[in-house]
Amino acid sequence: MxxxxxxxxxxxxxxxxxxxxxxxxxxxxxxxxxxxxxDQLMPNWWLAIFFGSILFFVGYWVFYYNFGLFESDQEAIGKQIQVIEKAKAAALEEMLGKLNDDALVGTWATDPAAVAAGKQTFLGNCIACHGENLSARIDAGGGQFVPLPGLPLNDGEWKYGAKPMDIFRLINNGTPADSAGHNGAKMAAWGQILPPMQIAQLTAYLIHENPKDFAKGE
Ligand code: HEC
Structure with a gap:
């Protein structure tokens, strides 16, 4: 020194x-x-805050992380997600209670408002892979067509079942887990993103666009 x-x-x-x-x-x-x-001591108010926050940390650490007395942010978010998942499951349950093949063909697909809403949702979410005209390809001009990742929705073929409820379930649940998809591409479960009402409207729109495939009473 x-x-x-x-x-x-x-x-x-x-x-x-x-x-x-x-x-x-x-x-x-x-x-x-x-x-x-x-060459002076820090003022007492400063020292009180300094040592106080160290003590506070020890208490906080013990109660929060060791005794688990308080809910962590992760737990709080987990609980909220559970509530949302429950509400979603209940809404789907309610919709499935109302829906069946006949109702989709006879009621939903003949309701212009439901079909128009379905078309709107389709234009907003589905055309990137299925095309605006449902053909799953884009006209590049000069007789050239560029295929899109999805399956055509106007070719009379319904890979996972041709009943209206099969279509509803496929849109809601996506490509089944045991399927390899189409050229390796699987479709997402739209039920994770869209409410059951919109899935029903989408189904109504597809039925409306394919009247031969879904003739009433078949
Ligand atoms: C990211 C691309 C993508 C988007 C977006 C997409 N799909 Fe698909 N869709 C696919 C693929 C890929 C398949 C084929 C899945 C398979 O074979 O397992 C498919 C299959 C389907 C089928 C079955 C067709 C058949 O011939 O059996 C329906 C119905 C369908 N999609 C509806 C929709 C609707 C409705 C939307 C919008 C909410 C949508 N898709 C959005 C990629 C997409």
């Missing part, structure tokens, strides 16, 4: 004795580039 540091050269209090009176200034003897250093 620099011996000059132990005493205040200006004859004031020794350096180790911190300022005791309010407003008293005690400087250490050294000076670098004109910069001097206080």
């Amino acid at each position: 620099n011996p000059n540091d132990s005493k205040n050269p200006e004859g004031g209090p020794p350096v180790a004795e911190y300022a005791s009176k309010s407003q008293e200034v005690v400087l250490r003897s050294h000076e670098y580039d004109g910069i001097q250093e206080y």
Whole structure:
């Protein structure tokens, strides 16, 4: 230690004795580039906050992470997701209670509002893979057609079942887990994204666009 540091050269209090009176200034003897250093304790309010927050952390850590007394953000979000999943499952349950092949063909697909809503949802979510005209390909001009990833929805073929409820379930659940998909491409479960009402409207739209496939009473 620099011996000059132990005493205040200006004859004031020794350096180790911190300022005791309010407003008293005690400087250490050294000076670098004109910069001097206080030799004072931090004020009590500052120390109280400093040590207080250390104590608070210990308590927080023990109660929060070791005793698990409080709910973590992850648990809170998990609970909320469960509530949402339950509500979704209940809505699907309710919709399935109302839906059947006859209702989809006879009621939903003949309701212009339901068909128009289904078309709207289709244009917003489905045309990237199935095409605006349901053919699953884009006319590139000059007789060239670029295939899209999805299956055509106007070719009279329904790979996972041709009943209206099969179509509803396929849109809702996506490609079945045990299927390899179409050229390796599987369709997502739209029930994760769209409410059952919209899936029913989509089904109504597809039925409406394929009247021969879904003649009433078949
Ligand atoms: C990211 C691309 C993609 C989007 C977007 C998409 N699909 Fe598909 N869809 C596919 C693929 C791929 C298949 C074929 C799945 C298979 O063979 O397992 C398919 C199959 C289908 C089938 C069965 C067709 C058949 O001939 O059996 C229906 C119905 C269908 N999609 C409806 C929809 C609807 C409705 C939407 C919009 C909500 C939609 N798809 C959006 C990729 C997509």
